[in-house]
Amino acid sequence: MSSLLIKNATVVTLGKANQVIANGALLVEDGAIQALGPAPAVSGGADQVIDARGRVVMPGLICSHHHFYSTMARGMNPPGEPASNFVEILERLWWKVDRALQMEDVRLSALVPLCECIRNGTTTIVDHHASPSCRDGSLDVIAEATAQAGVRACLCYEVSDRNAEGAGVEENARFAARCGKEKRDDLKALFGLHASFTCSDKTVRRCVEAAAPHGIGFHIHVAEDKADVDHCLKQHGKRVVHRLAELGLAGPNSIFVHCVHIDDSEIDRLAETRTMVAHNPESNMNNAVGAAQVLKLIERGVLVGLGTDGMASDMLAQMRCAYLLHRHAAADPRVAFCEAPGMLLGGSAEVARRIFGLPLGELSAGGPADLIVLDYLPPTPLSADNLLGHLIFGMVDAAVDTTICRGRVLMRDKKILTLDEERIAAQCRERTPAMWERVRAL
Ligand SMILES: [Zn+2]
Numbered sequence: 001m002s003s004l005l006i007k008n009a010t011v012v013t014l015g016k017a018n019q020v021i022a023n024g025a026l027l028v029e030d031g032a033i034q035a036l037g038p039a040p041a042v043s044g045g046a047d048q049v050i051d052a053r054g055r056v057v058m059p060g061l062i063c064s065h066h067h068f069y070s071t072m073a074r075g076m077n078p079p080g081e082p083a084s085n086f087v088e089i090l091e092r093l094w095w096k097v098d099r100a101l102q103m104e105d106v107r108l109s110a111l112v113p114l115c116e117c118i119r120n121g122t123t124t125i126v127d128h129h130a131s132p133s134c135r136d137g138s139l140d141v142i143a144e145a146t147a148q149a150g151v152r153a154c155l156c157y158e159v160s161d162r163n164a165e166g167a168g169v170e171e172n173a174r175f176a177a178r179c180g181k182e183k184r185d186d187l188k189a190l191f192g193l194h195a196s197f198t199c200s201d202k203t204v205r206r207c208v209e210a211a212a213p214h215g216i217g218f219h220i221h222v223a224e225d226k227a228d229v230d231h232c233l234k235q236h237g238k239r240v241v242h243r244l245a246e247l248g249l250a251g252p253n254s255i256f257v258h259c260v261h262i263d264d265s266e267i268d269r270l271a272e273t274r275t276m277v278a279h280n281p282e283s284n285m286n287n288a289v290g291a292a293q294v295l296k297l298i299e300r301g302v303l304v305g306l307g308t309d310g311m312a313s314d315m316l317a318q319m320r321c322a323y324l325l326h327r328h329a330a331a332d333p334r335v336a337f338c339e340a341p342g343m344l345l346g347g348s349a350e351v352a353r354r355i356f357g358l359p360l361g362e363l364s365a366g367g368p369a370d371l372i373v374l375d376y377l378p379p380t381p382l383s384a385d386n387l388l389g390h391l392i393f394g395m396v397d398a399a400v401d402t403t404i405c406r407g408r409v410l411m412r413d414k415k416i417l418t419l420d421e422e423r424i425a426a427q428c429r430e431r432t433p434a435m436w437e438r439v440r441a442l
Contacts, residue, residue, distance in 0.1 A: 015362020065307025217253025
């Protein structure tokens with residue numbers, strides 16, 4: 001593989017070293033960072049040179065929860081009366097959208113947000129997929145799209161009983177077996193389930209049994225809305241985190257998404273089991289389900305990463321949304337300054353490290369070359385001590401200029417090199433009206 005030198009950069013390493021290096025340089029070879037530091041310390045010829053012209057070079061961003069399949073709902077006028085609550089949003093919109101997808105829609109639905117991920121510097125994505133009418137093999141189709149894009153992806157299929165009991169167990173197991181066999185550093189599997197209220201005990205047990213031989217964790221929506229809690233208390237006589245933990249879903253390799261409506265005993269259980277939480281502030285606000293108590297979760301030692309829940313692929317914007325939401329919710333201008341960036345730069349990075357087994361989310365010698373050049377020339381002094389202020393009030397609005405994953409340049413000078421963005425959008429636009437017709441017919 002060819003070598004790449006990035007010079008004249010303001011290098012923001014993040015991670016344990018957490019350094020800001022002015023006039024820094026990085027040498028990339030064979031998908032890894034061979035050297036980084038002040039320019040004179042990094043020497044050696046390279047096949048390709050990128051002059052960052054003083055702009056910020058930082059680790060590629062990580063999305064802990066996405067739904068590629070939601071793409072074609074954009075701009076659609078959902079049939080019927082507007083949904084007045086969370087369950088109606090699922091029944092009237094998402095459970096029709098996913099059923100209307102055909103395999104080519106699944107492929108294009110992935111390629112569109114993958115362009116947006118690259119454009120926004122998101123190089124690792126944990127996706128949660130559903131396409132009940134073309135379920136088997138759907139994860140392979142998405143995996144082909146993520147490989148074409150050149151990003152790292154962790155995929156799963158959402159098992160639920162809503163269309164057929166336990167539908168999706170085999171697709172998860174098959175894909176997990178494939179990932180286990182291939183041992184790639186850019187493709188991983190989790191075992192997906194929709195949510196407590198759409199999965200019987202029998203179905204959850206089947207998932208636990210099917211996941212066991214592959215040694216992988218679970219990826220499930222947890223207490224996103226109060227309806228999930230009410231259902232769990234009524235049907236199972238316990239709260240959602242406790243039910244799922246007792247059935248075997250909690251653990252250091254599992255992601256419990258949202259956790260908006262959980263109590264103190266459930267927070268303790270998440271901490272004890274080291275279960276990961278994915279927080280999706282924009283989605284929670286969009287669905288009006290409430291503000292997750294992430295500040296409390298972090299304080300109690302729960303690992304919280306940031307996701308988009310399919311709404312977008314811009315992680316810096318998601319970080320600022322978390323910052324604003326939790327200040328607003330707490331009515332306290334002293335909170336969330338460290339926690340909001342921390343969920344993205346520390347939390348999501350640790351989620352990715354656990355899944356991929358690599359030091360993702362930091363720039364270090366010997367570490368993976370997943371990095372971005374951000375169009376940000378610091379207008380005030382920038383150091384490791386005041387980085388968060390620059391992130392929240394400046395870097396968040398800066399465009400990504402160059403995106404590199406595994407040492408491969410995916411976008412350079414804002415031109416995506418691995419995917420034909422215009423063609424993908426045109427193809428998706430062309431297929432969408434028929435898909436919307438199928439949604440209306442359901
Ligand atoms: Zn979700």
